[in-house]
Amino acid sequence: xxxxxxxxxxxxxxxxxxxxxxxxxxxxxxxxxxxxxxxxxxxxxxxxxxxxxxxxxxxxxxxxxxxxxxxxxxxxxxxxxxxxxxxxxxxxxxxxxxxxxxxxxxxxxxxxxxxxxxxxxxxxxxxxxxxxxxxxxxxxxxxxxxxxxxxxxxxxxxxxxxxxxxxxxxxxxxxxxxxxxxxxxxxxxxxxxxxxxxxxxxxxxxxxxxxxxxxxxxxxxxxxxxxxxxxxxxxxxxxxxxxxxxxxxxxxxxxxxxxxxxxxxxxxxxxxxxxxxxx
Numbered sequence: 349x350x351x352x353x354x355x356x357x358x359x360x361x362x363x364x365x366x367x368x369x370x371x372x373x374x375x376x377x378x379x380x381x382x383x384x385x386x387x388x389x390x391x392x393x394x395x396x397x398x399x400x401x402x403x404x405x406x407x408x409x410x411x412x413x414x415x416x417x418x419x420x421x422x423x424x425x426x427x428x429x430x431x432x433x434x435x436x437x438x439x440x441x442x443x444x445x446x447x448x449x450x451x452x453x454x455x456x457x458x459x460x461x462x463x464x465x466x467x468x469x470x471x472x473x474x475x476x477x478x479x480x481x482x483x484x485x486x487x488x489x490x491x492x493x494x495x496x497x498x499x500x501x502x503x504x505x506x507x508x509x510x511x512x513x514x515x516x517x518x519x520x521x522x523x524x525x526x527x528x529x530x531x532x533x534x535x536x537x538x539x540x541x542x543x544x545x546x547x548x549x550x551x552x553x554x555x556x557x558x559x560x561x562x563x564x565x566x567x568x569x570x571x572x573x574x575x576x577x578x579x580x581x582x583x584x585x586x587x588x589x590x591x592x593x594x595x596x597x598x599x600x601x602x603x604x605x606x607x608x609x610x611x612x613x614x615x616x617x618x619x620x621x622x623x624x625x626x627x
Contacts, residue, residue: 364414366424367401367438367445375424377409382426403448407431411511415466416479418495423451425481429460433483455493459485463511468492469522470538480538482524484508490526490536500540506532510556516570517588527556531574541591551576 360377366384367373374385374395384401388394411427417437426434435451461483468480478495488504490511506528513522516535526534531547533556547553555575560568561584569585 359409360412362412362414364422366414366422368421368440369445375412375414377412380405380408382409382412382424398445400447401445403436405431405434410461411463413464413466413481415481417451418478424448425464425466427461427464427483429486432457433461433464455483455491455498457483457485457489457491459487459489462486462508465511465513465524468513468524469515469520471520482511482513484511484526488528490524490534492524492538499538502536502540502542504528504534506530506534508534509553512556512558514559514570516586517590519590523591525558525572527553527558527574529553533572535588535591537591543588543591547574547581549576549581 358376358378362375363372364375365372366375367386369386371386374387376383376385381402381404383397385395385397388396405426405428407428407430409426410429413425415423415425417423421437424436426436428434433455436448437451439446439449462485464481464483466479466481468482470480480492480494480499483491483493484504486507488507489501490504490508491501492499504526508526509529510527512525512527514525515521516523516525517537519537521538524534524536526536528534529552531549531551531553533545533547535543535545553574553576555573557573559571561571561573562568563571563582563584570587572583572586574581574583
């Protein structure tokens with residue numbers, strides 16, 4: 349086991365290969381500083397920190413995430429309230445990590461960014477090979493980016509404190525999951541379709557998480573985790589059939605040929621279509 353001696357409280361942890369060395373790093377947010385630790389096989393797999401892998405932003409860091417760029421390298425996205433977005437990519441040489449290289453970021457916001465989530469999975473091709481990133485501001489403005497292109501923005505009707513992702517409708521695309529302080533949870537897909545769920549208890553939410561988790565031996569399932577005062581509430585195996593509006597055109601049936609049969613009366617046609625839509 350390994351430990352981290354932190355002079356400030358740890359605000360956030362991320363496990364990912366942010367230094368592009370082919371193995372996971374542990375990224376730690378300490379007030380204004382982002383530090384990177386690695387598991388060193390030469391030191392009994394203890395966490396090792398190199399000072400040059402730290403980056404002091406001189407302002408308090410609100411949130412971090414990782415995102416894969418079009419060149420296959422991993423970037424570190426850092427949100428700093430009242431100071432915008434910073435994107436860093438590791439510079440490596442044959443001897444290892446050298447420095448952090450700032451990457452141009454075109455995302456601009458009129459309100460401070462509260463949270464960010466990257467590497468949003470999509471099976472839809474875009475103008476950029478970068479993975480998608482979603483930002484949410486303190487005022488509840490949710491924005492989706494891919495590379496330098498803003499795909500869409502959506503004003504939510506609640507201030508958001510947590511932003512995550514998961515494929516809740518099994519379409520091989522990650523939905524963005526946003527949670528407000530009172531437990532109102534938003535599910536937003538790539539087409540900006542939205543579904544809302546209100547946490548059943550009328551209490552303040554202290555923490556929230558969403559993703560694929562296992563309970564028992566039946567594998568990882570979509571789950572929502574709410575933390576209130578003294579309680580952890582888990583909704584397990586959460587699934588939606590679709591976030592979009594379904595019409596007759598979405599069904600693989602030839603309704604015209606079915607309803608053209610003379611022996612099917614008008615009343616029976618209505619019942620037939622109703623039964624097809626409820627199956």
